Amino acid sequence: MSFSSVTKAEICRTGSGKECCELAELSAVIHTAGSISISGGAFSLRVDTENAAVARRVFALIKNLYGIQAKTQMQTNHLKHNHIYSLSVERETARMVAMDTHILGDEGLEFGTDADFLSSKCCQIAFVRGAFLGGGSITNPEKRYHMEFVCGQKEFATGLLNIIVKLGVPAKIISRGKSHVVYLKEGDAIVTLLTMMGAHSSILSIENIRVLKSVRNNVNRKVNCETGNLSKTVNASVRQQESIEYIRTHMGLEKLSPALREVAEARMSYPEATLDELADVLGAESKSGVNHKLRKLNSIAEHLKTTRGE
Template identity: 40%
Template structure:
């Protein structure tokens, strides 16, 4: 299974929540995945159609636990001949459906299904634990999370921009700085930062998945840190080798034109030291001199030699 499927499988098996949290999670699944329809003959219906058995199972169990009635279940195969099944869970009966919609805060005082402000003023979402449950339900219904071995990406798909904005604002309650992007005809609320995805998993109570995510993230961070350090050291070595090669070329030019014996003693000593030890660092060159000279002193003398070589090339004398 994918990492996202593992997370959902863990969430499906969570238990022991208070009834108000069960209702909040159920409200999220209805908002993000189920369809609420109404007919003159039979009133409101709630129908969830999904290929994900975990989501179907969770929706069924939440309805049964919170409202004590048996939802209707239909399992069918895809018309395209796919091996996977298609699950349809429906809540029928006017009294049952009205009870679900009113209890979940999805129906206003006028008896209308109100999906425009379901996150803003919904009385079901006043407790922090219920907000956690709602985010869990939204993820189960319309969310996914990428395997952290590949990259960091957590998302929940919304059918319209208003719903996406409400969900983004809702997630900010937990300090999750979510963004919104339009993908085809859907609005996607997403997280890209590893620490925030870890927090989201923790908020939803997917603790096993969070620990797995954190372990992978730590290994990747250490690996990236080591790679950066190795690259930095390699760049420094290349820089040192290039500088030493240039210094040797300049010293050789001085020796061929005017001779090193014409140089002041301090410059002559460092010139011979560089020719003898072409790969030595500045500190090592300084320790070879008598008396020893610090790194900055060696660097200053080599710059003087470079200036002399340049002057020789331009004017023919020092």
């Protein structure tokens, strides 16, 4: 199951249980996943969803609020390998649901959000839950932080954005084709909204991933730092080997003092060794003593080059 499906299933299991909130949630689900048709004066209202938990939730909301069982249907889309669950109510029930959820007003269909209908905070949160169940998705936070609500109508998207912002959560809006998308990009904002919506296990996994990400960043920083040190060692070693090679060719290593010659031979035998490792190879030598002798070899080579006019 995708992260979205898991989150939706979790949200479907919670809720304030208050009638005002259930109407607000149902309203947003219908706005984002519903359709209303009128044929021959007969009103019908349908919600389509690919998510079985959302379908059960809508069924339960209608049953709680109106005491009736919505007509349910499942269709299998063999091309997409998924199911579409449809719930519908007809005629007077449909009209009543549409009016109670402020989708049908005195002057026809309402595409925006009604401030009076959604004046309490509990209902605003329920409304956001419904919009997420109907048109929302959340990317697996291991990949990136992104949560969005796809809305068909611009008025609805703007209304939803205002509600989310009023709840203290930063969100933005863009148009994508014919849709209007309200989205959240920050980990904190997503966690805050999910907390309000009751998706507690999803938050836990986001928080775990955030901890993992920061550990991973620290490890990467450390590895980069160590790689930096390693390349410094390698660069220094290459220069030392060039110096030693130059001395061997133009002066002869046998002319070096025994201590310098010993260090020169150790460096040529262990080109990738760090100063500590070279000191180990050489027995009693300290790291700084080895470093000093390697520098001495570099300066002897430089001196040879100058005297040879190179």
